[in-house]
Amino acid sequence: MKRFRVIFVSIVLGVVVATLSVGSMFYLSRYRASNEEQARLSLFAQRGLMRAQGTFNDIRSVLFTLNSLSVSPCTSEHIAVMRRLTSNTRSVDEIGYFEQGFLKCTSWGPTGERIKQTPADFVSEDGVKVTTRVLPLITKGNPLLASQYNAYNVLTVPERFSDVIVEEGIQLVIASDTGKIFSAQNAPDLHLAQKIISASHLITDSSVLYAVERSGGFVAVAIEPKRYLFQKLHEEDTLFLPIGILMAALVIGLMLFRMRNRLSPLDELIAAIKRHQLVVHYQPIIELASGRCIGAEALLRWQQPDGELLRPGLFIPLAEESDLIGDITGQVIDMVVRDLQSLLVKDHSFYVAINVSADDVKTGRGLDTIQRALADTGIGNHQILLEATERGFVDATSARLTLRRAKELGHMVAIDDFGTGYSSLSSLQRLPLDAVKIDRIFINTIGTNAPTSSVVSHIITMAKTLQLSIFAEGVETQSQADYLRQLKVEYGQGWLFSMAIPVGEFISYYLKNRELYPLESASPRDENSD
Numbered sequence: 001m002k003r004f005r006v007i008f009v010s011i012v013l014g015v016v017v018a019t020l021s022v023g024s025m026f027y028l029s030r031y032r033a034s035n036e037e038q039a040r041l042s043l044f045a046q047r048g049l050m051r052a053q054g055t056f057n058d059i060r061s062v063l064f065t066l067n068s069l070s071v072s073p074c075t076s077e078h079i080a081v082m083r084r085l086t087s088n089t090r091s092v093d094e095i096g097y098f099e100q101g102f103l104k105c106t107s108w109g110p111t112g113e114r115i116k117q118t119p120a121d122f123v124s125e126d127g128v129k130v131t132t133r134v135l136p137l138i139t140k141g142n143p144l145l146a147s148q149y150n151a152y153n154v155l156t157v158p159e160r161f162s163d164v165i166v167e168e169g170i171q172l173v174i175a176s177d178t179g180k181i182f183s184a185q186n187a188p189d190l191h192l193a194q195k196i197i198s199a200s201h202l203i204t205d206s207s208v209l210y211a212v213e214r215s216g217g218f219v220a221v222a223i224e225p226k227r228y229l230f231q232k233l234h235e236e237d238t239l240f241l242p243i244g245i246l247m248a249a250l251v252i253g254l255m256l257f258r259m260r261n262r263l264s265p266l267d268e269l270i271a272a273i274k275r276h277q278l279v280v281h282y283q284p285i286i287e288l289a290s291g292r293c294i295g296a297e298a299l300l301r302w303q304q305p306d307g308e309l310l311r312p313g314l315f316i317p318l319a320e321e322s323d324l325i326g327d328i329t330g331q332v333i334d335m336v337v338r339d340l341q342s343l344l345v346k347d348h349s350f351y352v353a354i355n356v357s358a359d360d361v362k363t364g365r366g367l368d369t370i371q372r373a374l375a376d377t378g379i380g381n382h383q384i385l386l387e388a389t390e391r392g393f394v395d396a397t398s399a400r401l402t403l404r405r406a407k408e409l410g411h412m413v414a415i416d417d418f419g420t421g422y423s424s425l426s427s428l429q430r431l432p433l434d435a436v437k438i439d440r441i442f443i444n445t446i447g448t449n450a451p452t453s454s455v456v457s458h459i460i461t462m463a464k465t466l467q468l469s470i471f472a473e474g475v476e477t478q479s480q481a482d483y484l485r486q487l488k489v490e491y492g493q494g495w496l497f498s499m500a501i502p503v504g505e506f507i508s509y510y511l512k513n514r515e516l517y518p519l520e521s522a523s524p525r526d527e528n529s530d
């Protein structure tokens with residue numbers, strides 16, 4: 001279930017991260033491309049506006065010069081001045097002089113035709129009237145732009161208002177802020193340009209991008225078909241999408257790595273220790289002669305998120321291999337103190353057996369952990385019985401040191417699962433042990449014809465010879481209990497009495513048992529032994 005959840009969550013996260021990474025790069029490339037294009041268009045619009053204002057300034061200055069002349073109109077001297085100003089000013093292509101609203105002479109000379117002054121399309125702040133698309137009657141050329149001030153009229157080729165260098169694809173429109181178009185470059189859609197100029201907000205046209213610049217009555221609009229943006233986008237995409245894909249691959253790789261770690265049993269165990277998912281259940285230990293519950297064995301369980309409890313056989317070996325067992329022993333003793341402190345303090349003949357690992361025995365570290373946990377609790381050291389398997393005694397010298405110290409501190413020490421390893425009578429003799437726990441595989445054979453059925457009586461005899469207390473594990477039937485009682489085995493535990501149960505249930509069991517069998521006989525070692 002947990003495995004499925006980790007895989008599911010990792011896949012969902014992987015998809016989200018990949019989408020976000022590629023999506024954000026996709027968005028970034030679009031954002032950058034359109035920003036860059038917008039900045040480029042603004043630049044061209046600004047240049048166009050400057051050119052238009054520069055051209056108009058030239059025209060105005062010519063008009064003001066002409067108006068300040070004191071020569072007689074249309075004399076050869078007057079015409080010569082007009083001609084000189086025309087040829088010296090780039091923005092002026094022809095000058096005309098009007099009298100009573102009709103053209104009298106131009107920079108070409110006197111004119112015989114009756115040409116009327118044109119109505120203005122646009123009037124500048126200083127009174128210069130501009131008419132777009134005036135057909136020059138003298139030169140008969142393309143439509144020109146006429147700027148009038150009092151009696152003078154200057155004709156200008158409209159392109160002079162927009163002749164800046166623009167990049168391919170960019171269209172430029174120069175107009176008055178009332179929307180009269182003066183000049184354009186690269187054949188823009190004039191209808192669209194007018195819409196843009198007169199709009200007070202951005203207009204949405206899916207086919208173009210544009211920028212508008214306004215100043216001094218002039219407007220410049222730079223327009224670009226969106227396909228140029230797409231080209232730019234393509235360039236940005238080729239830069240940013242690989243980055244997005246790389247980022248996604250990196251994050252997904254990291255997640256896979258983490259997922260693999262989270263799925264590894266060792267990492268799961270480390271997380272369980274950190275999150276305090278290990279719990280202790282208690283199995284009553286019964287004095288066989290009286291039926292009294294005189295102690296309990298603390299047995300570890302790993303609580304899974306779905307409520308399932310894992311037995312220690314599935315994770316203790318891993319903890320032992322990976323050096324986590326010391327932490328586990330620490331948590332077990334802490335839990336025992338937390339769960340049973342008040343019971344242990346009230347009943348000093350009651351004791352709890354805890355399992356110590358081979359490593360705890362070898363290093364003696366477990367003893368320090370236990371001492372720290374018991375300090376100031378009111379629990380006596382004699383109330384903590386240490387169970388170590390035969391594997392803990394392989395290194396006899398360090399085992400002897402640890403056991404001796406344990407005994408000095410007042411703990412009882414039992415050899416667990418006796419008979420399943422290679423411990424011999426002689427090796428046991430040399431160790432300062434208090435008790436032997438006979439493994440349940442031997443108890444199982446009691447009353448059967450199994451070839452090992454006689455082993456139980458041999459172990460019992462041997463333990464008695466060594467003056468060790470005897471605990472029988474895995475007592476499941478009344479006949480097994482009767483047999484053990486006959487052979488004077490003092491203590492038993494097993495499903496006949498109770499399975500390992502959570503602390504609440506255990507305390508109820510203990511209280512009921514005490515009602516049935518009030519305290520009078522002694523535990524393997526009484527409380528004075530501390």
Ligand SMILES: Nc1nc2c(ncn2[C@@H]2O[C@@H]3COP(=O)(O)O[C@H]4[C@@H](O)[C@H](n5cnc6c(=O)[nH]c(N)nc65)O[C@@H]4COP(=O)(O)O[C@H]3[C@H]2O)c(=O)[nH]1
Binds near residue numbers: 325
């Ligand atoms: N079939 C049957 N089984 C019975 C009966 N009565 C008790 N048992 C089971 O026999 C095992 C007795 O514990 P153990 O010999 O100390 O053997 C323990 C002990 O060596 C180790 N262990 C348990 N808790 C800890 C711990 O906190 N630290 C360390 N280092 N090892 C632990 O894990 C082993 C297995 O523990 P559990 O799975 O809890 O299994 C327990 C218990 O639940 C019975 O009548 N019938």
